[in-house]
Amino acid sequence: MLISRVGCVICGSGKIRIAASGAECEACYQRRRARNARRTRLRRNAVGQPTGRLIADRYRAADRMRTLHRTWEAKGPDPLPAAITLLERLRAALDSVAVLDTELGRRYLTGTRPGPDGAVPREQTAFRRRLLTALKSGTRTVPDVLDQASDVHESESATVLADTHAFAIVAAAFGHRRTVAAFRQHRLALGAPWKDVRDQIAPLLADLTPATAADFDVDRAARLDADLARAAEAADAQRHAALGTG
Numbered sequence: 001m002l003i004s005r006v007g008c009v010i011c012g013s014g015k016i017r018i019a020a021s022g023a024e025c026e027a028c029y030q031r032r033r034a035r036n037a038r039r040t041r042l043r044r045n046a047v048g049q050p051t052g053r054l055i056a057d058r059y060r061a062a063d064r065m066r067t068l069h070r071t072w073e074a075k076g077p078d079p080l081p082a083a084i085t086l087l088e089r090l091r092a093a094l095d096s097v098a099v100l101d102t103e104l105g106r107r108y109l110t111g112t113r114p115g116p117d118g119a120v121p122r123e124q125t126a127f128r129r130r131l132l133t134a135l136k137s138g139t140r141t142v143p144d145v146l147d148q149a150s151d152v153h154e155s156e157s158a159t160v161l162a163d164t165h166a167f168a169i170v171a172a173a174f175g176h177r178r179t180v181a182a183f184r185q186h187r188l189a190l191g192a193p194w195k196d197v198r199d200q201i202a203p204l205l206a207d208l209t210p211a212t213a214a215d216f217d218v219d220r221a222a223r224l225d226a227d228l229a230r231a232a233e234a235a236d237a238q239r240h241a242a243l244g245t246g
Contacts, residue, residue, distance in 0.1 A: 010232045012081035028232060035091060042099040051107050052191030055167055058100040059180045065093035069221050080228075081096045085226070094221045108132060109166035111160070112193040124160045131164070135172035142173050142205060146198070162195035169194060170201065182207050 007014050008025035046054060068090040075083055109128050110120045133142035148161070168237035169192050171179040183190055186204045188197050 055190040058220040060094035111163040132172045166194045
């Protein structure tokens with residue numbers, strides 16, 4: 001452990017941890033360890049929860065993240081180290097969203113009826129991945145999917161579509177936040193398969209508008225987190241070199 005006259009750009013601490021891989025602010029090192037442990041707990045907890053619960057949890061976590069990010073931006077161009085507590089709360093919300101997105105993404109591809117061991121034929125996963133990617137990019141629309149389901153009742157793709165999460169299909173086109181609100185307004189189960197709610201999707205679409213950047217602003221918070229991490233690494237390297245330990 002060494003003491004630097006120059007404080008950490010993130011938290012202001014002058015303590016530096018020296019390791020074979022380089023130098024790192026001691027306080028930030030401890031926060032990073034705690035953050036990794038928190039992510040592990042979140043991943044373990046998510047696995048055992050029903051899909052509808054995860055969708056609702058993700059909605060709440062994203063709302064927290066959105067509010068905290070607005071507060072962060074209101075503090076001006078250089079809020080650290082004074083706003084370190086706010087940053088940690090923002091990172092906690094961001095981690096929740098990221099972990100839930102990963103688990104939900106896995107479930108959206110496996111569908112509502114995975115095998116006993118959770119396995120799904122590769123072609124079914126590929127079909128759902130292509131479908132959700134096309135909906136998110138705008139090359140397909142939810143009405144297209146409704147028409148497809150009407151045209152191919154007996155086909156294999158229709159069977160796969162029937163067991164796909166309806167929420168995943170709509171959210172890919174309209175964003176998570178708006179889709180949760182619409183499903184709740186129309187009293188649809190968040191974890192329902194397409195076949196159970198297909199007839200109620202057309203009325204629901206009338207209350208939705210195409211997704212905007214605001215629906216995907218988790219990316220802005222993720223970029224902020226990555227930018228701060230790079231800035232901290234660069235500053236630690238400079239302090240390490242200034243101490244003559246490199």
